[in-house]
Amino acid sequence: MSSRLSWFNVTSLVLGFAFLYIPILLLVLYSFNASRLVTVWAGFSTQWYVELWQNEQLIDAFWVTLRIAFLSSLVATVLGTLAAIALTRYGRFPGRTVFSGMTYAPLVMPEVITGLSLLLLFVAMGLERGFWTVTLAHITFTMCFVAVVVQSRLITFDRSLEEAALDLGCTPLKTFFVITLPLILPAVISGFMLAFTLSMDDLVIASFTTGPGATTLPMRIYSQVRMGVTPEINAICSILIGIVAVIVLAASLFAKRQEALRRREELAARG
Amino acid sequence: MARAGSTGRGRLLVIAIPYLWLLALFLVPFLIVVKISLSQDALAQPPYTPVFDLAQGWAGFKDFVSQLSLDNYGYVLGWDNGFVEAYGSSLVIASISTALLLLVGYPIAYAMARAPKGVQPALLMLVILPFWTSFLIRVYAWIGILSPEGFLNQGLMTLGLIDQPLELLNTDLAVYIGIVYSYLPFMVLPLYSALEKLDGTLLEAAQDLGCPPFKAFWSITFPLSLPGVAAGALLCFIPAVGEFVIPDLLGGSDTQMIGKSLWTEFTANRSWTASSAVAVLLLVVLVVPIVIYQNIQARQLEAGK
Amino acid sequence: MAADQGRTQTIGAVRRTFAPWDNPAATPLIRFENVVKTFGAFTAVNRVSLDIYEREFFALLGPSGCGKTTLMRMLAGFEAPTEGRITLNGEDISGVPPYRRPVNMMFQSYALFPHMTVADNIAFGLKQDGMAKADIKARVEEMLALVKLESFAKRKPHQLSGGQRQRVALARSVAKRPKVLLLDEPLGALDKKLREETQFELMDLQMSLGMTFLIVTHDQEEAMTVADRIGVMNHGELVQVAPPAVIYEQPATRYIADFIGDVNLLETKVVAAGPDEVELACEKTPAPLRVAQGLGVPAGDTVFLAIRPEKMRVELKEAEAGPLPENAFEGVIWDIGYLGDLSVYHVELACGTRIKVSKPNVSRLVERPITWEDKVRVTFAPDAGVVLTR
Secondary structure: OOOOOOHHHHHHHHHHHHHHHHHHHHHHHHHHEOOOOOOOOOOEOOHHHHHHHHOHHHHHHHHHHHHHHHHHHHHHHHHHHHHHHHHHHOOOOOOHHHHHHHHHHHHHOOHHHHHHHHHHHHHHHOOOOOHHHHHHHHHHHHHHHHHHHHHHHHHOOOHHHHHHHHHOOOOHHHHHHHHHHHHHHHHHHHHHHHHHHHHHHOOHHHHHHOOOOOOOHHHHHHHHHOOOOOHHHHHHHHHHHHHHHHHHHHHHHHHHHHHHHHHHHHHHHHO | OHHHHHHHHHHHHHHHHHHHHHHHHHHHHHHHHHHHHOOEEOOOOOOEEOOOOHHHHHHHHHHHHHHOOOHHHHHHHOHHHOHHHHHHHHHHHHHHHHHHHHHHHHHHHHHHHHOOOOOHHHHHHHHHHHHHOOHHHHHHHHHHHHOOOOHHHHHHHHOOOOOOOOOOOOOHHHHHHHHHHHHHHHHHHHHHHHHHHOOHHHHHHHHHOOOOHHHHHHHHHHHHHHHHHHHHHHHHHHHHHOOOHHHHHHOOOOOOOHHHHHHHHHHOOOOHHHHHHHHHHHHHHHHHHHHHHHHHHHHHHHHHO | OHHHHHHHHHHHHHHHHOOHHHOOOOOOOEEEEEEEEEEOOEEEEEEEEEEEOOOOEEEEEOOOOOOHHHHHHHHHOOOOOOEEEEEEOOEEOOOOOHHHOOEEEEOOOOOOOOOOOHHHHHHHHHHHOOOOHHHHHHHHHHHHHHOOOHHHOOOOHHHOOHHHHHHHHHHHHHOOOOOEEEEEOOOOOOOHHHHHHHHHHHHHHHHHHOOEEEEEEOOHHHHHHHOOEEEEEEOOEEEEEEOHHHHHHOOOOHHHHHHOOOOEEEEEEEEEEOOOOEEEEOOOOOOOEEEOOOOOOOOOOEEEEEEOHHHEEEEEOOOOOOOOOOOEEEEEEEEEEEOOOEEEEEEEEOOOOEEEEEEEOOOOOOOOOOOOOOEEEEEEOOOOOEEEOO
16 A cells, blocks of 8 residues: 555645654754753753763662663563463463453553552562662563563464474474574564663652662653753753664664565575 | 473463562552552551451451441542542543544554555654653653743744743643643554555555545545554553643643542652542543453454464 | 486386285374364364375375364374374374474475574474484485585575475475474465476485375375375365275265366166166166166165266267167257366256266367257266265
8 A cells, every 4th residue: 555645645744743853853952052041042052961961860860770671671571571472372271361461451551550559569568669669660561561562473473483393303492492582582672672661761650669769760850840941851851862762773774674685685586 | 291291381380470470560469559448547657557467367357357448439539629520631631632642643644554665664663763762751842842931932922923922831732732742653553553454455446436535535444444543542542541740740730630639649648548549440440441452452463363 | 317217117116016005914104093183162183093104105185174284283293182092103192292203294384494594494303303413414415405405505594485495394304304204285385387396206205215204285186196095084084095096086975076076976866786787867867877886775775976077978969869878968068168188068958957078179179069059968988987875
């Protein structure tokens, strides 16, 4: 379904992407503003980035967030992949409906509910709140995103590949590591990246489940944003946007290159 | 035979590990929320009674049950306390936002699906990219645009269309803009995947049978995209009802949304029991859309086979 | 060239005399005993008992969903029988997982590991057995030579054409020298010409490797071409097991007669039953029908006469034709299908029934000797038809 685009379609795309990108571009642009007044342009300056570098609170928060994100997304990737395998491979087992319900619900569950309920759990268990409770909370809600991403890959996975490995004498466990995992790896990696960004991004659940000494970056940004718009926040936001943009673009370019290479080889094989 | 036994164990582990994790950290917490919503506030740690103590056995359990009460629900559902209003206005705001999202998202998704195959991945990337940047940042960006001295007011004044700043920030309008902006990828992606799957020959067949393009859209394209519409709408509606950050940062003091009320009840009033009751009722409100959403999700995954 | 000819002659000799199923002393390699497989309420395989002998090329034939693939997957170990036993070399293999069975399978989708090269794919099974590196290398080379893909060892599956992929899949599945090779619709994805060529290559390969092949297919021509014996399946049941010629010329039931090739099925009544001849009466023709087949069916029973279109003759009815002889029908040409090598005449009988008669076009057809609406007579020899009771 493709043809030359009508003016209507072109307009929709242009307006849509303008709506999506102009706010972000303005934000990045004004992080280089010399004036403290965020919305009045007073010349180019990088002073806010320099100030940021000296704001130890923010830098601390950044490291805490990064550590939580890395740890939680790593565990979430393992758990989510296991959940996806259980849901796609093992047919009906007792409690499957509850299981699939618990895997899909967190995707749409309002964060305030998830946050509150986890907090109450941690209190009931008598856990000291802080770095580890936030990590546990993040594992729980991000593993479901990983599960959905991996599951949609597993569903299109040709099961006869695994059967062929078994048929050729490979044990089930080895088959998973030699055949299945390498082939679903792109989905597992994008699940990991998704879990990572969701964890980096989370404000509400972290606010509920954290304790003294484990203030995350979104929490810091949030408390400053409530005071109003400042160029420092623009600067830190721009840095985060830059990091994400570079990683995502690099990943997609890499995927695209692989795809192009593959396509060329396929054409060569046919020719 | 021993081998078959070990595969059975492997299978059990694969199911049990994530299952137990979700039971312990997703389902059990809800039960605790329900239990605490039936408890009383107390000046203690934890700040509610009764506290269930397993050591006291059956008598302790009876004692525990007898102390549960529905007082918190009475409080939350009382007309004067603003919660009922907040539930209502959350549903209204979420519904209007979802309608706006459809209106904005559908043309974009349609145009993407219609674009030449070669540029479609790039367009898809452009839609997804903002989603990878922080939610908070995206909401924050709009404060700078909508504030009285913000870009929008400045621009309008420079153009001479208005002579004093419009009240944009801290209004319901700002909340709508914020939700539409933040949730747009969630609407566009399911719509796009539904429209992209659409077999182009269907439209050719319709035209061949004498149906003009515009009519073909309404009688072929739109009905076939309805699963995408439903998925997108629910994916936006459900979290929007419980939204906290957007009404808190962009809405005014009179913008009532239940996520914000819950947060305030918890952080400002420090009432764990009442906020639990608010959460339970919010879940009751959302349970039907959540179940519908799960069914759609499961069916789409099945269809993926 | 001479050596090549010599080999073909041996194959011919072996093929001509190979019939262990007729030898009561022969022990089967594979034995299905009353095997049942159900999926919930659905019975995929129903009470199948089947013996397959060493070095046999056996084909399971049937429409999709008839249970043939399930039967094969039970042998490979991917499904466990609900009831019954499967033995290999006399040993019950039901508890043995697929990765421990001396049976290999070539998958319909080929199931080539996309992240491995052709050589790695072929070596995969050998590595699982812990074979020495040098031996693996030698065996892979041997296999590549066998399927004539020596120069493709380093390629990945997506860099191959469909036919090449098929050969890699074949090489991979025979590399371990399994006792039995299972082939699940192995040629389904190839185009017609390549498929026909490959059928003969498969037969040669089976002969030279001396393996037992079990092929699952829905293509009757394929089954007839490659197999020593065919097992026809329908609705989970094995309806007939016999060499191709027997299946075609001596079908056990109306279903098989109809499923394999084209057939005219006529409902008849037994008038007189002799030891090696029956006389039948059919409402569709006044002529008595005599069939050289003794069935032990008593007179008065209803039976079906099955005659293949190519086993009847169609001729114009001459103006001064005598009365209708034995084994004859009279009718009008209702339609003609011209297929090039032969023409199929659809003859409408007086009662409205249509029968099909085919006739080779031995001379170049410029003008049709028989054409639409011609009055014709259709005749057949006493040994042309088969009487079926089921």
